[in-house]
Amino acid sequence: MSADPSGEEPSPGRLRPTSAGTLTLWAVVGLIGGWVLHPLTERVGTPPVVTWAQPLALALVAAILGATAYLTWRAVHVQHHLLEPHRAVNRLVLARSCALVGALVAGGYAGYAVSWIGVDAELAAQRAWRSAAAALAGVAIVIAAVALERACRVRSDDPDA
Template identity: 30%
Template sequence: MAEPDGPQPSVQLTSWRTVILAGLIGALFGYALFAGLEVFGLEHEMRLPVAAVITIAVVAVVVGWLAYLTYRTIHVRRRTMAGQQAVLLLALGKTTLLAGAALVGGYAAIGLQALPRLDAAFPRERAVAAGLAVVASIVLAVAGRLLERACQIPREPPDDKGATPGELPDDNDTEG
């Protein structure tokens, strides 16, 4: 197998195949949970708490903020970061990406199970809560991906050793 030309990214991003697999596993668990509750006649006992949606959204905002700070530190200011801190941030990014994908799948399955019975108040409430949770989970997954990307070490600038990133020809080039 031939080596690709040029330097490779320092961090391998989580593959889309893995993200989709996490979403499918989440959908399977979400479906199985509420299908099991229906079998035992307990589907009316389980409500989707709004606090879960708020918690997912708050975690997404925190991870998004960490992604911004990490990107600014590594890519804009071109500063180094302690190895342990960088690894922890990368692990957090990968974890929130996969957790967000799994939650999207799980809550989507729960919402889809409620769709045929929207005329009743309880399934309608469950479908709305699941829809909100899907949106919050998508934001969580995106924040995780952004943090993962922020942890990549930027490629070395061209051989212009004395230039700062804003002075490099490609950074301010408005033509082509």
């Protein structure tokens, strides 16, 4: 078992935060997938058009996660309330899954946007800009999800933890 960034060994039964390496790996997989999507779909037919609905939906998810992170942080760290165990687990699972999927989605849209740079085709610039906006919204999801994951953490010297 590797050491926690704080220098402490995690005790048994405790989750470590999602690592930057894991998030980077998922983002790179998404980047490659998004980059490959354009030439593959062009051979078969028409590459997908990115509408404003995709980045807006992702931004909505990021906003909801951010609000949940803020409310959780305020309840646990400011008001010193303990979360019920099932609620804490639900929020941790939500945070970790959204962080991983957000990194994959951000990488995928970024790869798709990059694949359109320098292409002289109808709607190429539109696809690139909207994909870039969706990639930024995916990054916002990752940030909000990591914030939610951190908000669920309690101090290691807390006797009720």
